[in-house]
Amino acid sequence: MTYTWTGTADTATDIDDVARLLTARGERIPHPDLDPWVRDVDADMLRMLYRDMTIVRRIDTEGVALQRQGQLGLWAPCQGQEGVQVGTARALRQDDFVFPSYREAGVLYVRGARPGDFTLTWRGEEHSSFDPYELNVATPQIIIGAQTLHAVGYAMGIQRDGDDQVAAAYFGDGATSQGDVNEAMVFASSFQAPVVFVCSNNQWAISEPVTVQGKFPIAGRAPGFGIPSLRIDGNDVLGSLAAMRWALDHARSGKGPAFIEAVTYRMGPHTTSDDPTRYRDKDEVERWRARDPLTRLEAHLRSIDAFDEDFARDVSEAADRFAADMRAACLASPSRxxxxxxxxxxxxxxxxxxxxxxxxxxxxxxxxxxxxxxx
Structure with missing residues (x-):
């Protein structure tokens, strides 16, 4: 199946014209293009996805606290975006190579990042907190959109080596206004490079709304480059898993690049140096809080009798342990x-x-x- 998004949304902020498998209330609904990719997903895997997202949210909370306490120079929160990060990352093969922005804490966690890997760069102790070849994740990119070119270059190298790995580039809606992202799609399409573009449309590029990046949905741009795309509910972790499996299969089978626009929301500030109350209203934030990726999966798990207090306690304790190890690694790091x-x-x-x-x-x-x- 090669799917190109041709939806009916007439604005970039339309959040109804998206593909999803879990509604905001946790109801499992069918979708002809996504269902085939998650037929193997059982209750145990859904619980794993919930555990992942809970730990990632705890990592994010700890990162903000460490920055506020003067232990980190900066932190880029990802609260609200755990669904797309965990769902897409769980679809990746271990030998695939990821090119993230600075906000993909969830992707790093799924790829096996250790507690200290989340803090040493933001603390100014290391140029990169981890060995990219241990995780198959490039150093998180600060320059907006530059990682898309890196991903395409890596993917073209995969082609020439005759391998079947895929490169995955993660970026935000603001990055789509950068020349690098558009140039990357030109190269990817022209050379049929095995790369997946994952755009986390969190509605805000710092203080600029997504309508400044484009009047129409971002997923509609990729077909203009000859790249098939999907526009999904990024707060639906199951739908994100399905979409990424489709995109990876498309790229891995020699059909060239694929593009995913995950419609989500940044619940916190752009970074800890930002004050979002200056440019967005409280009602908007509360509307998106009702679409939270964790609460919708919890509701679904409860509906299938796969969520109880023992499980909740186990997950909470695991999240606290990881955060404690993250804090300990941060405070123990020697300052040169x-x-x-x-x-x-x-x-x-x-x-x-x-x-x-x-x-x-x-x-x-x-x-x-x-x-x-x-x-």
């Missing part, structure tokens, strides 16, 4: 001397870097005895 920021910039000694080191050391010396500089 400030001059260490220039270490490992080049593999070999470099005269220009030596000059910068001397200048920075002199600057640090100006702070007195409490700030040692070691050139």
């Amino acid at each position: 001397e400030p001059i260490g920021v220039l270490d490992h910039v080049y593999a070999e000694p470099h005269a220009g870097l030596d000059e910068q080191r001397a200048q920075f050391a002199a600057y640090l010396d100006g702070f007195g005895d409490d700030q040692e500089a070691k050139p």
Whole structure:
């Protein structure tokens, strides 16, 4: 099946014209294009998805708390987006390679990130919190949309190696206004690269609404590049799993790239340096709170007698343990001397870097005895 979204939504904010398998009340509904991809999903797997999302939300809560307490320089919250992150990531094969933005904590968790992997970069201790080749996840990209080009380049390498892995690029609705994303789709389509584009449309690019990125749904752009697309309810973890399985099968079988627009919502600020109350109203947030990905899956699990207090307690305890380990790893990380920021910039000694080191050391010396500089 090759599906191209040709929906009836007439605005970029239309949230009804989406494919889903679980409604906001947790009701399981049929969908002809998604159902074939989740026939193997039983209650145990649904519980696993719920557990994943609960732990990811706890990771996010801990990250915000650590930043507010001065332990992290910044944190990009993902509350509300756990459904698309966990659902799509659980569809990936371990040898597929992921190119995320800075908000995909859920993808990192599913790929096997350790507690400390979530904090060391935001604490300024490491250039990358993890070895990309251990998780098959590239360093989270700060430059908006740049990872889409990286993913396509990697996918073209897969083609030339004759392998069947897939590259997956994650980005937000704001990134679709960047030239990099459009150039990436041109290359992906022209060379039929095995790459999946996952756009998490969380309605806001910092303080700019999605209507500034486009007057019509983002999923409608991909067919213009010759790329089939799906527009899904990103707060439906089961639908997200199904959509990603379709997209991965499409790319892996040699049919070229696929595009998913996951309609979701960023419940918190863009980052911990942002104040969303300045640009969006409380009623909008509450409307989206009623579509929460965790509460809808809990409601569904209860409806099939697969959720009880023992399970809830077990999941909550697992989430708290992970968060405690995350905090411990953060607080135990040794802070290098400030001059260490220039270490490992080049593999070999470099005269220009030596000059910068001397200048920075002199600057640090100006702070007195409490700030040692070691050139």
